[in-house]
Amino acid sequence: MNQPLIELENVGVAFSAQRRVGSGKFWALEDVSLRLRQGERLGIIGRNGAGKSTLLRVIAGILEPDRGSMRRRTLSCQLLSLNVGFTPYLSGRDNAILSGLMIGLRQRDIVSRLPAIQEFSELGDFFDQPIATYSSGMLMRLGFSVAMQAEPDVLLIDEVLAVGDAEFQEKSGSALRERMRQGHTVVLVSHDETQIAALCDRLVWIEDGKSICEGSRDEVFAAYHRQLVLASEAP
Numbered sequence: 001m002n003q004p005l006i007e008l009e010n011v012g013v014a015f016s017a018q019r020r021v022g023s024g025k026f027w028a029l030e031d032v033s034l035r036l037r038q039g040e041r042l043g044i045i046g047r048n049g050a051g052k053s054t055l056l057r058v059i060a061g062i063l064e065p066d067r068g069s070m071r072r073r074t075l076s077c078q079l080l081s082l083n084v085g086f087t088p089y090l091s092g093r094d095n096a097i098l099s100g101l102m103i104g105l106r107q108r109d110i111v112s113r114l115p116a117i118q119e120f121s122e123l124g125d126f127f128d129q130p131i132a133t134y135s136s137g138m139l140m141r142l143g144f145s146v147a148m149q150a151e152p153d154v155l156l157i158d159e160v161l162a163v164g165d166a167e168f169q170e171k172s173g174s175a176l177r178e179r180m181r182q183g184h185t186v187v188l189v190s191h192d193e194t195q196i197a198a199l200c201d202r203l204v205w206i207e208d209g210k211s212i213c214e215g216s217r218d219e220v221f222a223a224y225h226r227q228l229v230l231a232s233e234a235p
Helices: 052-060 092-102 107-112 114-121 124-128 136-147 166-181 193-199 217-233
Strands: 004-018 023-037 041-045 067-072 077-080 154-158 185-189 202-207 210-216
Touching: 004 052, 023 052, 023 067, 023 185, 041 052, 041 193, 041 217, 052 077, 052 154, 052 185, 077 136, 092 107, 092 114, 092 124, 092 136, 107 114, 114 124, 114 136, 136 166, 166 185, 166 193, 185 193, 193 217, 202 217, 210 217
Parallel strands: 023 210, 041 185, 041 202, 077 154, 154 185
Antiparallel strands: 004 023, 004 067, 202 210
């Protein structure tokens, strides 16, 4: 099998935490290990607060591990998240240009693709309005539409496919599936197990900042559901 594009070994990430007396550290990730290979569709599952979004930011290079190691081949990673890279007082059009520049597109290329971005996003006249007026679903449409113009080695997706109406969810899912058929590498965080099952062939289960299980989709889902049943039966 081909060598991993990205390999994490016992990675931990700590943030400063203010306490009633003094200060300390909060470990958003404590001990996470995983491997990502070319062309894989990796899903990250776990409950709220498990550390999934922090893990994506480590993979993207936004956060540096405080312990453990991360090895990566030279490649570009793009994080698609509702909370990354937009300026509220600028229009959707201007944010599309800036975001395109941030993900490595040349200005003339992103400008030439603005009609396609506007069409795919289905924002209509709102495309030229400040994004401070956008709903979360509209922000997702814009972010996803810009992301589809780039060709990163690894596309990291943080929950955004769960936002918006069912029609656009299907549209964005179809666009991702097409990329996957072309061999793109994707890492997806989602609470929607149906979506994870449809788009991913391998999973990592994160719990309390630790990787509990990594393997095939069916194997990891089975272990995760067993734990949920045990937790629900606990006194």
